[in-house]
Amino acid sequence: MGFLNVLHIKLRQQTVVKLQACIRLLKKLEDICLSSPLQPAQSNLYEGKVILAPMVKLGRLPMRLLALKYGADLVYTDEIFSQQLKHCTRTKDDRLGLVNFTCGDFHLFQTCAAERKKVILQMGTNDPDEALEAAKLVQNDVLGIDVNFGCPTPNAELSQTGAFLLNRPDLVVQILRKLVNNLSVPVTCKIRVLPDIKETLELVRRIESTGVSALGVHGRLRVERRNVAVRVNEIKAITEAVSIPVIANGGSLEYINTFDDIIHFREKTNSLSVMVAQSAIKNTSVFRKNGVLPIHKVIQDYVTLVS
Structure with a gap:
């Protein structure tokens, strides 16, 4: 075989190797693009915040506005199920300045301009497509x-939502990725810790990896209630395992009675933000930097907002 023929064969082999390398690189880029959100994660929205936690039947508009009045940076709605929300009709009440998402005669979600840039809608769901349909309906508000x-309640177990999805991590990832990749607003989630810390950190x-902007962590197991001590060390381990903001939750029983206590709990858990539930029910002025108000004053403020 002549020299030119040998050279031609070697060049052709090198070309094939380079093409194969290019194909592998393109495949990696394709995987990255498919897993990347349409909108960049807005993690800074969840840094250094004191937050009204989502609470069943309590996180309605008056409670949220009261928390904002006293100094909460962000407020969460009570859990709203995607199965119901997707059937809602959006209407405006210009007289009261409200935006209503109504199912039949029932206002499933109400909001107003005063909380527009501070309210997070918490959704209960176990279906990625249904979650996206519902979220698109409200994302502009x-x-x-x-x-x-x-959520560890019997209703969550019956519907297989909330904390009962933590043993189905593939579905958790599918739901979050579907939302992150298709919504124009930040997506977060709230979990409880698992019995095995290694499984928690893997989760x-x-x-x-889905691109969520922050992670809320209630430092208790699914089977534990608020009479059990919050697992501070587990929350701290989570903050060290991820780079997104971790929002610590579950400290009301032992730690939180004042605004200063919120900051102390944040430092103790090494988290970037804290969400408060039970202490906010006890006295919503817990968010005031200048100290809590007498409960009769809080009641007066609440009645004023309702009326």
Whole structure:
């Protein structure tokens, strides 16, 4: 075989190798693009914040406005199920300045301009497509969408939502990725810790990979209630395992009675933000930097907002 023929064969082999390398690179780029959100994660929205936590039947508009009045940076709605929300009709009440999402005669979600840039709608769901349909309906009226993977109630077990999805991490990832990749607002979720810390850390790393902007963590197991001590060390371990903001939750029983206590709990858990539930029910002025108000004053303020 002549020299030119040998050279031609070697050049052709090198070309094939380079093409194969290019194909592998393109495949990696394709995977990155498919897993990347349409909108960049807005993690800074969830840094250094004190937050009204989502609470069943309590996180309605008056409670949210009261928390904002006293100094909360962000407020979460009570859990709203995607199965109901997707059937709602959006209407405006110009006289009262309200935006209503109504199912029949029932206002499933109400909001107003005063909370427009501070309200996060928490959604209960177990279906990625249904979650997206519902979230698209409200995304122009809220700051962000949060998915509830933390609720441990019998209703959550019956509907297989909330904390009962934590043993189905593939579905958790599918739901979050569907929302992150198709919404124009930040997406977050709230979880509880698992019995095995290694499984918890594996789960939160998978959650982070979806592109969510922050992660809320209730420091208790699904079977534990607020009479059980919050697992501070587990929350701290999660903050060290992910780079997105972690929002610590569950400290009301032992730690939080004042605004200063909120900051102390944030430092103790190494989190970037804290969400408060039970202490806000006890006295919503817990968000005031200048100290809590007498409960009769809080009641007066609440009645004023309702009326």
